[in-house]
Amino acid sequence: MAGKKVLIVYAHQEPKSMNGSLKTIAVEELSKQGCSVTVSDLYEMQFEPRATRKDIIGDLQNPGQFNYGTELSKAWEMGCLSEDVIVEQKKVKEADLVIFQFPLYWFSMPAIMKGWLDRVFVQGFAHDFPQCFDSGLLKNKLALLSFTTGGDKGMYSKEGDSGDIRYLLWPMQHGIMHFCGFSVLTPQICFAPESVTEEDRVQMLTSWAKRLKTIWEEKPINCTPEWYFK
Amino acid sequence: MAGKKVLIVYAHQEPKSMNGSLKTIAVEELSKQGCSVTVSDLYEMQFEPRATRKDIIGDLQNPGQFNYGTELSKAWEMGCLSEDVIVEQKKVKEADLVIFQFPLYWFSMPAIMKGWLDRVFVQGFAHDFPQCFDSGLLKNKLALLSFTTGGDKGMYSKEGDSGDIRYLLWPMQHGIMHFCGFSVLTPQICFAPESVTEEDRVQMLTSWAKRLKTIWEEKPINCTPEWYFK
Numbered sequence: 001m002a003g004k005k006v007l008i009v010y011a012h013q014e015p016k017s018m019n020g021s022l023k024t025i026a027v028e029e030l031s032k033q034g035c036s037v038t039v040s041d042l043y044e045m046q047f048e049p050r051a052t053r054k055d056i057i058g059d060l061q062n063p064g065q066f067n068y069g070t071e072l073s074k075a076w077e078m079g080c081l082s083e084d085v086i087v088e089q090k091k092v093k094e095a096d097l098v099i100f101q102f103p104l105y106w107f108s109m110p111a112i113m114k115g116w117l118d119r120v121f122v123q124g125f126a127h128d129f130p131q132c133f134d135s136g137l138l139k140n141k142l143a144l145l146s147f148t149t150g151g152d153k154g155m156y157s158k159e160g161d162s163g164d165i166r167y168l169l170w171p172m173q174h175g176i177m178h179f180c181g182f183s184v185l186t187p188q189i190c191f192a193p194e195s196v197t198e199e200d201r202v203q204m205l206t207s208w209a210k211r212l213k214t215i216w217e218e219k220p221i222n223c224t225p226e227w228y229f230k
Numbered sequence: 231m232a233g234k235k236v237l238i239v240y241a242h243q244e245p246k247s248m249n250g251s252l253k254t255i256a257v258e259e260l261s262k263q264g265c266s267v268t269v270s271d272l273y274e275m276q277f278e279p280r281a282t283r284k285d286i287i288g289d290l291q292n293p294g295q296f297n298y299g300t301e302l303s304k305a306w307e308m309g310c311l312s313e314d315v316i317v318e319q320k321k322v323k324e325a326d327l328v329i330f331q332f333p334l335y336w337f338s339m340p341a342i343m344k345g346w347l348d349r350v351f352v353q354g355f356a357h358d359f360p361q362c363f364d365s366g367l368l369k370n371k372l373a374l375l376s377f378t379t380g381g382d383k384g385m386y387s388k389e390g391d392s393g394d395i396r397y398l399l400w401p402m403q404h405g406i407m408h409f410c411g412f413s414v415l416t417p418q419i420c421f422a423p424e425s426v427t428e429e430d431r432v433q434m435l436t437s438w439a440k441r442l443k444t445i446w447e448e449k450p451i452n453c454t455p456e457w458y459f460k
Contacts, residue, residue: 013282014296049279049341052243066244067424069380107405108338111279111345118335133391150299161363163455168401175337175398194297225393229459 001216002034007095011042011102011113018148018193021205023101026146029212038091042112048084049115055082073123081122088120097142097215098182104149107168117176126180136181142220143182145172146208152192165189166228174223183220231446232264237325241272241332241343248378248423251435253331256376259442268321272342278314279345285312303353311352318350327372327445328412334379337398347406356410366411372450373412375402376438382422395419396458404453413450 008026012019023039030037040047051068053060056075060066075081081089092098102109109117121127127136149156149165156165173184188211190204221227238256242249253269260267270277281298283290286305290296305311311319322328332339339347351357357366379386379395386395403414418441420434451457 013298016295017297043280043282046280049345050273050276051335051340051342052273065246067247068243105281105348106344106351106409107401108344110281111341111348112281114336114338114344115279115341118341121336158455163400163404167397167455167459168405170393171337171398171401174393179336225388225397229397 004030004033004035004096004216005094006030006035006037006097006099007091008037008039008099008101009042009113009116010039011100011110011116013043017103018190018201018204019101019103022146022148022188022190022208025205025209026099026101026212029209030215033213038095040088040091040116042116047112047116049112049118051115051118055085055119056080057082069123072119076122076124085119085122088116089122089125092120092126092138092141095141097144097185099144099146101146102148104147104168107162109147109172121176121180132179132181134181136179139181139183141182142185143173143177144185144188144215145169145177146188148190148193150192150194152195156191170228173221174228178223184223185215185218185220234260234263234265234326234446235324236260236265236267236327236329237321238267238269238329238331239272239343239346240269241330241340241346243273247333248420248431248434249331249333252376252378252418252420252438255435255439256329256331256442259439260445263443268325270318270321270346272346277342277346279342279348281345281348285315285349286310287312299353302349306352306354315349315352318346319352319355322350322356322368322371325371327374327415329374329376331376332378334377334398337392339377339402351406351410362409362411364411366409369411369413371412372415373403373407374415374418374445375399375407376418378420378423380422380424382425386421400458403451404458408453414453415445415448415450 008023010023014020027037056071057080060071061074102113126138131137151162154160155162158164177184188208193201238253240253244250257267283296286301287310290301291304332343356368361367381392384390385392388394407414418438423431
């Protein structure tokens, strides 16, 4: 939709990968609609995933006993966060929709993306107490996980060895996105792109492009335990 | 138990933290039993969490299209993994029990620990196809997640905003540990140590030390969907 702002947080090392193609299609399709699209290409940026003292510029509140969460929150308040974190927060703040594009690593996101969340979604910026879940500080924004898997759809079913794919969405969609107030759109999942035919891969890309055409009309999921575990 | 080998993968920036104390108590108690204890202190080691081409020494199988999983697995076969990964794999291989000690960040482990898993648990070393789950390559080893939370126990109940704590254990215990063949011991969870009294914190440490005295007699959990979601 013209005028909307989209941030794509993208974690893949290879532009020619399925994840790279999914990212490129999103940029193209959303731009065509008149959206303003920003990509945080985490590997290309060599984004720092480690949560360390370096994230705070200047003196600590309590140098004798370093508490990352407390120091980070205070640094946010004082405008003393490291520059790379501030830049990402600005992108999030401006975005109407944040798309996370990644390959599933160990039932979750790759460390480089987890680190982006650990460092960027600071208390005071993304949430606070009691401003969390429906009153999280990033409310009125949409979040969407778009990812590829190694295993096929059958593996990620209730009867499959890996269990229902929704089980593993809980920490990411509920524990992070919903916690910060995001409305969560249905995830875009490409099962086992490396094991299917070229035709199937093209179909995955086509259906993503098609979905994006009407993405702004979508209703968020009802992010409650029932959605995940019933 | 005398002669047993334990690896503690530890992710906290501050030795004086609750996580630091829990780690120290484990080292002391297990050493007292005659176990050989190794600690991978990830922040101290400045462990690299990013999954990149640097993890493969020498030429790639397919330099034209980088596939991390495929290249890593091949590099493992050929003995061409980067040294820091090989060192950690050796520790895992020797261990009878691996304890993961960390503060819960966003319903999961901190990125630095996720990156340790992304990079160290290589296909061919930790699992293969079909050698996964009960036939995972790390079978006959025990794994235990020991972590602290920000929220209290009520928040992490079925009725709480964060849902049952077991929901978020699924990706870590089932999707990683069980997937690689580990038998999973009951997690050690310290709820909200920053919000309780000093007396309660001491109690948390004492009960961990007490548990460790008979840790080798414990029966693993039955790591099935029922344990997590019923």
